[in-house]
Amino acid sequence: MASLNVYSALVVLFLTCGAENNCETKMGLPCVLEAFTSIFNTGSISRKCCGELVVLGKVCHSALVKRTLEIPLFKYLNPGTMIAKSIQTWNNCLALIDSPSPSA
Template sequence: MTKLNTQITILFVVLAFACAFVPAFSVEESEAKSLWDTCVVKITPKCALDIIAVVFGNATISDSCCHELVQEGKVCHDTLIKYIADRPTLIAQETQYLKTRDDLWNHCVSISTTA
């Protein structure tokens, strides 16, 4: 099961990077670069992978990654997950992913406020 989760995580990371840098898939190259420069650099790569695995897979997130996510900010979190969920291969389940995104945000905020 761990191997499957790892493979899913790697798939989504590769997909996210491909979509961000391949003009045929990205909404606008400048928008992808802006997201990268202002949002993704605020969290560690491990936490970014964990967040993607939670939203698009069936993983759990550590308290420390929750703190990073909250520091990244809701606008960045919402925008990045929406950006990935808008891919043609994922769009059919976009509503589910956006709900999971919001649930993850609420969970992380509750952890961050109690710590």
């Protein structure tokens, strides 16, 4: 599990990268953490957070992943693996939000 410092770094990255790439911050903090956990750790992302991620957009999603991989804190990660996981998370989110919602 990532430490508080890792999560803090991700939040700062999300806010600064979003400003630099004209990405509006349309994701709430819980969904930001869910998305990053899904990509950079082991976790899943909920339908709600997938919706927020898709609204953020693929360009912003890709820019955030790229910037994360440039942070020294994450130098131990394999960029190819992380990019593949980010694409998988994006595609899973597209499929999840395009599928019918389960009945209540």
